[in-house]
Amino acid sequence: MSEVIPEGEIVLVVDDSPEALGFLTHALEEAGITVLVATSGEKALSIAGKVTPDVVLMDAMMPGLDGFETCRRMKALPGAAHVPVIFMTALTETEHVVHALESGGVDYLTKPINLEEMRARMRVHLANARRAQSARVALDAAGRHLIALSSTGKVQWATPQADRLLNAPEAGAGVLVALGERARQWLSGRDPAALAGESLTLRLADSSELQLVCLGTIAPGEHLFRLVSQGGAKEEETLRQHFGLTLRESEVLVWIARGKTNRDIADVLKLSPRTVNKHLEQIYVKLGVENRASAAVKAMHVLT
Numbered sequence: 001m002s003e004v005i006p007e008g009e010i011v012l013v014v015d016d017s018p019e020a021l022g023f024l025t026h027a028l029e030e031a032g033i034t035v036l037v038a039t040s041g042e043k044a045l046s047i048a049g050k051v052t053p054d055v056v057l058m059d060a061m062m063p064g065l066d067g068f069e070t071c072r073r074m075k076a077l078p079g080a081a082h083v084p085v086i087f088m089t090a091l092t093e094t095e096h097v098v099h100a101l102e103s104g105g106v107d108y109l110t111k112p113i114n115l116e117e118m119r120a121r122m123r124v125h126l127a128n129a130r131r132a133q134s135a136r137v138a139l140d141a142a143g144r145h146l147i148a149l150s151s152t153g154k155v156q157w158a159t160p161q162a163d164r165l166l167n168a169p170e171a172g173a174g175v176l177v178a179l180g181e182r183a184r185q186w187l188s189g190r191d192p193a194a195l196a197g198e199s200l201t202l203r204l205a206d207s208s209e210l211q212l213v214c215l216g217t218i219a220p221g222e223h224l225f226r227l228v229s230q231g232g233a234k235e236e237e238t239l240r241q242h243f244g245l246t247l248r249e250s251e252v253l254v255w256i257a258r259g260k261t262n263r264d265i266a267d268v269l270k271l272s273p274r275t276v277n278k279h280l281e282q283i284y285v286k287l288g289v290e291n292r293a294s295a296a297v298k299a300m301h302v303l304t
Helices: 018-030 041-048 067-075 094-102 115-142 160-166 175-187 235-243 247-257 262-269 273-287 292-303
Strands: 010-014 034-038 055-059 085-089 107-110 146-150 155-158 199-203 209-219 222-229
Touching: 010 018, 010 041, 018 034, 018 115, 034 041, 041 055, 041 067, 055 067, 055 115, 067 085, 067 094, 085 094, 085 115, 094 107, 107 115, 146 160, 146 175, 146 209, 155 160, 155 175, 160 175, 160 222, 175 199, 175 209, 235 247, 235 273, 235 292, 247 262, 247 273, 247 292, 262 273, 273 292
Parallel strands: 010 034, 010 055, 055 085, 085 107
Antiparallel strands: 146 155, 146 222, 199 209, 209 222
């Protein structure tokens, strides 16, 4: 496999050292990469506000606005949240590495830069970013009410449908702040592996409720949620009418869509696991599917 990233990609190199900029620019341009350069954090933000790069190589220690704060601000720019930022630093102590990752970086390179290692890491992170972006575009097109939150409760991205729901007048002006705080408290100290299927509820300004069902962790410190508005008809009734289910079957299907296991559903609905299995058999027949994953997908299409 080639050790360079695809030609035509745009790399923003941020470093206050002219020598470092010249060295990296020459190496990248030789590989057919379009290079943008910035000698300060302020200039980097100005460039990223006009042209969205595919990858950013960020010097960690710069006078004025350092690389960490520059990265945080860059991630808040429209369209730049998904751009991988790779830090370049001579500092290898754990606290500096952690600082780089907490500020939004995906990786770090130790100075002096090894060009072969730099190209390999850039290629990997560019591919990851493309896959993530493609998935988000697909989710947008599917019309899902999905939102990704960081472990601190900050919105990383949201599908247009989720954005409209959160910004609707009836939701209230402070819904995003309240959502972030509730999510931060809820996620604090939790094991990411145990989050899938769990949910939290947020009360909106019009006294209706918004439920966030965790679908899992999609990246370090990034968690995917499905938004379910509780202000209108109950989910069970929606599924019952759409698929011709009994009330109990619709209740089971709602929990299947939320990622719960048969044992979890049995505990919630006060049923035996055997009874849950019996209901599932009928649900599969009525939905025309063969397994719980397909049933969950069909249910989510109706509910979102």
